[in-house]
Amino acid sequence: MTFPWPDDFSPLPEDPWLDARVETLARKYDTVEAHGWYSNLDPTLDEMATLLSPGDLVIDYSGGTGILIDRFLARPTAAKDLGFVLVDASPKFLRLAYEKLGRKADIAYRWIRFLRDEKRLQRLDEVLSDDLLRRGADLITSTNAIHLYYGLDETLRSWHRCLRPGGKVLVQSGNIRGASAPPDTWIIDETVGRIQSLAKTLVELDPRYAVFRPALEDAPRLAEHDALRSKYFLPVRPLDFYLQHLTQAGLRVDAVAHRVIEAEVADWFEFLSAYHEGVLGWAGGNQKIDGQDPEPEVVALRLQLIRESLERLFDQRPTFRACWTYLTCTRPQ
Secondary structure, eight states: OOOOTTTTOOSSSSHHHHHHSOOHHHHHHHGGGGSSGGGGGGHHEEEEEEOOTTTTTEEEETOOTSSSHHHHHHTOOOOSSSSEEEEEEHHHHHHHHHHOSOOOEEEEEEOOOEEETTTTTGOOOOOOOHHHHHHHHEEEEEEEEEGGGGGGGHHHHHHHHHHHEEEEEEEESSEOOOOOTTTTOTTTTHHHHHHHHHHHHHHHHHHHGGGGGHHHHHHHHHHHHHHHHHHHHHOOHHHHHHHHHHHHOOEEEEEEEEEEEEHHHHHHHHHHHTTHHHHHHHOOHHHHHHHOOOOHHHHHHHHHHHHHHHHHTTOOOOOOEEEEEEEEEEEEO
């Protein structure tokens, strides 16, 4: 048996990304699947296994390149005959997910577009069919993403509208500050801010990075790059912020848990390398602010600076302890 999609819902939409080539950035991002710190998905996968029954519908919101669904389906004890809708704002990521997961009849894809006139992303219920909405999802997952949402209120309210009564929401993020988080752990994105100060010191003192020194004397340009960085890596919000917004959206928070994830410094550097323009864009410049891309040798030097700053941040240790927060919620009956 396969999942019975309603007649008014096509698992594969007629979107241009289906015929596009797979882009390099998507492949670079997808390498995180091999990183040890992506064991942060395991608690969510374990909980999915306990919650799901044959015939259930799962919406993987911000599903990216399909890592969560791919890992869940690889589990021999995974429930059968499930339907999955992978939703993401990046057509590049959706294209790679489609290549990885293939033409499985039980997996659907939806691109939430940015509506320029309204200055917002489409809401979840705007990309699903009427019959699918009447059925309602049994589970919505959001992994490593909720801290990136700008219109959080409307996003969560749209989740509520798409869930059946009694349906569950599983959220996790490594960028939520909780008062009960284990001691001596990192909020993972806060390493990016610390890289800034260490990199500036290296540029000031180390002749290898002298080419970047003029950037440190241009305060307005530094401020522009700070603003750009905050779009790549949003400021960390406290746990209460998310609990309040989930409750306001009509969702009941049933459980909050914190887990310590051992992260390899080398793996985190590889991830940051994919976003080096946002991490340390002032060192060599970038297209968005300076109107041109830096030369390859300048990019190589920037990456070296990021790597050395990370090594200093963690005193040459190969790993660091990061804290992930896990939230289990229910749409009340």
